[in-house]
Amino acid sequence: MILKKLCRASKRSIMGIMALAAVSSMVISGCGSNKGTVSETSTQAQPQSAAAENNEGSAQEQKVMKLAATLMPDTSPIKCLTDMSVKLKDETQGAVDIQIFPASQLGGQRDFVEGVSMGTVEMCIVGVGALESFEPRFSIYGMPFLFEDNDHLYKFYDSDINQKILQDFCDQKGMRVIGLFNEGFRTVWTKEKPVESLADFKGLKLRVPEVPIFVDMFTTLGCNATPLPAGDVYTALQTGMIEGVELPVSSIVGGKINEVVKYETVTNHVSGAMVVLINEGYYQSLTGEQQQMLLAAVKEASDADRANMVTDTEKYEKVIAESGIQQIIPSEEMMAQFREAMNGVSEKYFKDVIDQETIDQIRAMAE
Known part of the structure; x- marks a missing residue:
């Protein structure tokens, strides 16, 4: 009789361990489980992963992110992203703090992408060409004379062709493109x-x-x-x-x-296409609300960058x-x-x- 009770207890323990393992596998899921749009045009909340749902209870935990760039501080993308970081920190009451490191302070573009891939750098903004070794289709952006002007480039940003590239890149490489900027034609x-x-x-x-x-x-x-x-x-x-x-x-x-x-x-x-990347694991560690606020903030910064392209170019000339x-x-x-x-x-x-x-x-x- 005692032996039967012990066997039933063991079975319950094993079932409990299996259930815990199933939950754990959901928690560590990333891009592959999130099929939402990853472009800067999406201002709606992305579907929350189990990791994000599990983190709702710690919404007040401060998230400090380094955003690395080679661009100088007075270029439009950096100015727009800096304004974004200030506003986002204020809106989240300090819970999300994006610290901008321009002018190659943290290395070169290759260093940044490798850092985001490994999670040693949370975010970066790089020329799309820096991603070609991770996803060959990004070389499309660097095809000589493919794009006629900035409006043509922006239409491609929003196209289904580009969205498919971005989603596949996230699923396969663990890096999410959350913004598309423009440095201007070379x-x-x-x-x-x-x-x-x-x-x-x-x-x-x-x-x-x-x-x-x-x-x-x-x-x-x-x-x-x-x-x-x-x-x-x-x-x-x-x-x-x-x-x-x-x-x-x-x-x-x-x-x-x-x-x-x-x-x-x-x-x-x-x-001059440029992308803002975030490490997917870090992105999934944000709460659903923080993810939504981050995407909306980057979208606003990208829109501001597009507007600046006209006025800044005149100033530069x-x-x-x-x-x-x-x-x-x-x-x-x-x-x-x-x-x-x-x-x-x-x-x-x-x-x-x-x-x-x-x-x-x-x-x-x-x-």
């Missing part, structure tokens, strides 16, 4: 000699981001393409390590690079003119040669990543 800046034809690229020591497609783009043009972190550009130009750089005007003025270059060739070869930089508008012939030279790069990077039908759909968004 142009070519040189220190000594102007780039007025395709031949002028030959032998030019040009700094490019630490992203393979950028290296190949300008190597194809005959440049000595030199990958460097953004924080090293000013000194590298001063010392002669590089002779030029390709960056949007916001980064030129923000990094005071206008002090050490003399020429701008307006190529607008690649968009004035600074460039006052710096005495000579602006070169390429001829139609040069741009045609430029586009043709990039076709080989596009073929190399995109033939196995994106089909022609999808490319045509993206181009059609400009209409």
Whole structure:
């Protein structure tokens, strides 16, 4: 009789352990269990995971997040995100505190993405090209001459094509894109000699981001393409390590690079798409209400960045003119040669990543 009671007690214990294990497996679930939209356009609350529900009772626990960036403090994305952090901390009564670290204080973009992946950095804002090694489809953003202007880029941000990429990235890599920003289209800046034809690229020591497609783009043009972190550009130009750089005007003025270059060739070869990433495990540790407030705050900051793109560009162009930089508008012939030279790069990077039908759909968004 005693033996039967012990057996029944053991069975109850085992069943209890199995139930606890089932609950635990729900708590640690991440992107794969959350199929909500991950774009900056979503202001509705994401479906709460078990982790978030389990954390409702500790809503007053302070969440301190580092947001790393290479951008300078006076660039639009950083100003908008800084305003956002102040407002969000106030609205949550100090429960959510996002601390912004601009100007490469915490390293380069590759460091940031790896940090968010491992959870050593909670958040970052990086150029989309920095994500290509994690998800090849992000290289679409860096396809030369794919996007005609900022409005075209914003339509792609909100498209089903992009939303699918973002959701798959979250599910597979444990990093959630919660905002899409715009640094502006990239142009070519040189220190000594102007780039007025395709031949002028030959032998030019040009700094490019630490992203393979950028290296190949300008190597194809005959440049000595030199990958460097953004924080090293000013000194590298001063010392002669590089002779030029390709960056949007916001980064030129923000990094005071206008002090050490003399020429701008307006190529607008690649968009300046940037993403705000958060570690998915950390995101799931927020309460449902905190998640909703964070998404809404980043959406507001992104909208402000879009508005700033118009007024800030005018301001930056004035600074460039006052710096005495000579602006070169390429001829139609040069741009045609430029586009043709990039076709080989596009073929190399995109033939196995994106089909022609999808490319045509993206181009059609400009209409």
